[in-house]
Amino acid sequence: MMKKNRYKSLMGVVLLLGTVLLSSCSNMVVLDSKGPIGSEEAFLIKIAFILMLIVVLPVFVMVIWFSVRYRASNKKATYKPNWAHSHKIELVVWLVPIAIVAALSYLTWVKTHELDPYKPIVSDVKPVRVEVISTDWNWLFIYPDYNIAVVNHLVFPANTPVNFRLTSASVMTSFFIPQLGSQIYVMAGMRTKLHLQADHEGTYLGQNIEYSGTGYATMHFDAVATSKEEFEDWVEKAKQSPDVLNMATYEKFAQPNTDYPVTTYSSVAPKLFDHVMMQFMGWMGGTDHAMKMTDDMDDTHHMHGMQDSTKMQEEHGPMIMQSDSGHVHTKTMEDK
Ligand SMILES: [Cu+2]
16 A cells, blocks of 8 residues: 555655646746857856766666666675775765866856956847847836837847947846846946847747746836848838937836837937936936946946945045946046
């Protein structure tokens, strides 16, 4: 009776595992990459998986082999109750994992630097610049070079690097187009960067993958990679849109809203991205500096801790700040 129950529950686990594995197969978009960054990341996932199989496969084989061979009823198997140590086994169980960890470390170190989200993609094609603002619970994409914007719909040419600058108008979100690779966190009062490219035309899922409240589940957008001509047509069409994104329409858009429709704007308030970012910097002296803010803050230097930066401010006058991964970056306005 006991045996039968155990068998049943084991079958249940096997069936459940099978269902989970099979049903997720069709949704493995991360491995079905459509761009150079995503492909490299998919490669890393696959190579890490294969390297781990070097341990996993022999373990699974030996679990079955040992339990069959050394079962109590098999009198032919060697019985050594006092056996304790083998140099050969010690060598294998130490050297193999060390080799695997070394290989994984090397690959991860090299690829992490290669795939740094801040690193521009090397290409002969001029990149398309997009400023991304996440709100509760929509995405705004501003094209500073064309002075147009679009809500919940990202259009860009394939085979062209896309340089994103991202900020949040509310809580922390996470910007992710799985088939292009590299998710990045987006925070209020801070600017982060991401460089992606699509090698194939198509419509890919873009989403927020950081839980951000009521509208989180529907905070998706289409990321459409088009031909060069189609992109130019789209820009021309966007410029004809009757909707404009001035401060008033932005304020309305930025209100909590779960299903803001896809809207194209034929013009955008100047420096809107910087304004959104700096409105959270009131403790720094506020939005006066925001409008003076410049595009590139790569030459910012590091400061660690708010007290230090306040001291810097007293010494150097007004500063602009941004922070990522827990660091605070400061820079004097006079530098520009
Ligand atoms: Cu830093």
